[in-house]
Amino acid sequence: MIMERKRTDCPALPPGWKKEEVIRKSGLSAGKSDVYYYSPTGKKFRSKPQLSRYLGNTVDLGCFDFRTGKMMPGKMQKNKQRLRSDNLNMIKGKLDLNTALPIRQTASIFKQPVTKVVSHPNNKVKTDLQKATEQPRQLFWEKRLKGLRSSDVTEEVLRTMELPKGLQSIGPDSSDETLLSAIASALHMSSAPITGQTSTAAEKNPAIWLNSSQPLCKAFTVTDEDIREQELKVHQARRCLEDALMADSVARAAESTRDMKGRAA
DNA sequence: GTTCTCGGCCG
DNA sequence: CGGCCGAGAAC
Numbered sequence: 132m133i134m135e136r137k138r139t140d141c142p143a144l145p146p147g148w149k150k151e152e153v154i155r156k157s158g159l160s161a162g163k164s165d166v167y168y169y170s171p172t173g174k175k176f177r178s179k180p181q182l183s184r185y186l187g188n189t190v191d192l193g194c195f196d197f198r199t200g201k202m203m204p205g206k207m208q209k210n211k212q213r214l215r216s217d218n219l220n221m222i223k224g225k226l227d228l229n230t231a232l233p234i235r236q237t238a239s240i241f242k243q244p245v246t247k248v249v250s251h252p253n254n255k256v257k258t259d260l261q262k263a264t265e266q267p268r269q270l271f272w273e274k275r276l277k278g279l280r281s282s283d284v285t286e287e288v289l290r291t292m293e294l295p296k297g298l299q300s301i302g303p304d305s306s307d308e309t310l311l312s313a314i315a316s317a318l319h320m321s322s323a324p325i326t327g328q329t330s331t332a333a334e335k336n337p338a339i340w341l342n343s344s345q346p347l348c349k350a351f352t353v354t355d356e357d358i359r360e361q362e363l364k365v366h367q368a369r370r371c372l373e374d375a376l377m378a379d380s381v382a383r384a385a386e387s388t389r390d391m392k393g394r395a396a
Numbered sequence: 397g398t399t400c401t402c403g404g405c406c407g
Numbered sequence: 408c409g410g411c412c413g414a415g416a417a418c
Contacts, residue, residue: 156401175399
């Protein structure tokens with residue numbers, strides 16, 4: 132007879148993910164247990180860092196408890212990797228060098244609908260939760276992004292990005308500003324490929340033919356040249372970031388040395 | 397080769 | 408003490 136290992140569903144994970152707890156049955160650590168997770172595709176995960184690596188930046192596992200598989204809302208603050216944005220650093224007016232993206236927190240570690248789907252007697256209810264995450268959207272909702280600008284800590288408005296000539300917007304507002312917002316939003320909200328409006332009908336009459344799951348821009352192609360250029364930019368940006376982080380840590384070290392001398396004197 | 401399992405390090 | 412991961416054992 133085989134000891135059936137139970138792979139249980141996990142409350143904080145979407146359907147398909149399974150959690151398993153294996154009790155050690157021999158050795159010095161007998162009685163201790165190990166927890167594993169399985170992705171819908173069957174990949175096994177044996178630690179939080181491993182899970183985190185796999186899920187990438189789309190998910191903040193900060194308050195996810197690996198052992199229990201639940202989100203622990205309270206258990207977050209004593210995190211040693213405190214976000215630099217709180218307290219001291221900001222008060223002292225230093226640059227915020229935190230590179231983590233802000234990620235919306237929900238009960239699940241994954242994107243999920245806020246509207247709860249409940250069954251009702253005599254009602255047929257959509258049971259496909261994946262589909263349910265697609266909410267109806269207002270046509271040309273991107274227009275509402277108009278006027279939003281990014282700014283640095285001194286509230287100096289940052290120079291906007293220059294978009295490649297190949298990108299052209301569609302719809303009632305054809306400013307570059309809206310185009311940038313639309314594309315940035317699309318990249319942020321969906322993991323599906325961003326192609327732009329592939330139907331030529333949409334260019335002529337977007338109010339009718341618009342594919343609302345794609346940003347308000349004409350279909351575009353990305354050339355190898357584009358990719359190489361982008362790689363170069365990323366390299367340069369990383370270089371700058373590296374320099375900034377080094378400078379920051381040097382400054383920090385110097386400051387703490389000064390503090391200690393100050394206290395001794 | 398892959399998967400399972402426990403040791404042991406390190407915070 | 409517990410999370411994490413290496414590496415030997417098992418298959």
